[in-house]
Amino acid sequence: MAELIKVFKENVPEMRFIGKKYPDFGGWWGEWFANGWFDLIENTMGGADAILKIWQNGAGYVGLERRCDGQPFEYWIGMFTPAETHVPDGFDFIDFPAVALGTCWLYGKEDEVHDTSACLSAIKSNNMELWTDDNGGIWSFENCLCPRYTTPDENGNVIMDYCYYVK
Numbered sequence: 001m002a003e004l005i006k007v008f009k010e011n012v013p014e015m016r017f018i019g020k021k022y023p024d025f026g027g028w029w030g031e032w033f034a035n036g037w038f039d040l041i042e043n044t045m046g047g048a049d050a051i052l053k054i055w056q057n058g059a060g061y062v063g064l065e066r067r068c069d070g071q072p073f074e075y076w077i078g079m080f081t082p083a084e085t086h087v088p089d090g091f092d093f094i095d096f097p098a099v100a101l102g103t104c105w106l107y108g109k110e111d112e113v114h115d116t117s118a119c120l121s122a123i124k125s126n127n128m129e130l131w132t133d134d135n136g137g138i139w140s141f142e143n144c145l146c147p148r149y150t151t152p153d154e155n156g157n158v159i160m161d162y163c164y165y166v167k
Contacts, residue, residue, distance in 0.1 A: 002108030019078015
């Protein structure tokens with residue numbers, strides 16, 4: 001079972017998420033790697049340094065989620081980029097304002113860290129209030145960063161960032 005090892009708030013600038021929307025979670029990640037879509041987005045923004053200059057925890061591969069009572073669940077795969085980044089053909093985008101993120105670090109085996117059920121209460125217990133979009137949606141995401149997520153430690157564990165947009 002994964003362990004929640006850190007909870008913190010970080011301010012982020014306005015950013016553009018570029019990716020594709022899917023009907024649910026699932027096996028969509030394989031096509032991203034097979035088609036080189038993460039590389040395409042990185043190249044479109046001018047390399048990973050473009051996002052790292054404005055957000056120190058940027059350049060991760062992202063599974064973005066939107067939840068709102070009475071509205072369909074949304075699941076996206078893609079990357080955050082600087083706000084004015086051109087959107088390549090075949091991709092969609094979401095522009096996010098400059099707000100903050102409530103971030104949880106989940107430590108464990110790669111197949112365990114995707115259980116993010118402890119994160120919402122951890123964010124709230126650390127006095128962070130969820131930010132909602134104009135239609136009442138709550139946005140959260142898995143931020144799979146290199147090397148925290150991609151390179152297991154000596155115990156075979158990784159750290160996955162799970163973030164909520166907060167005020």
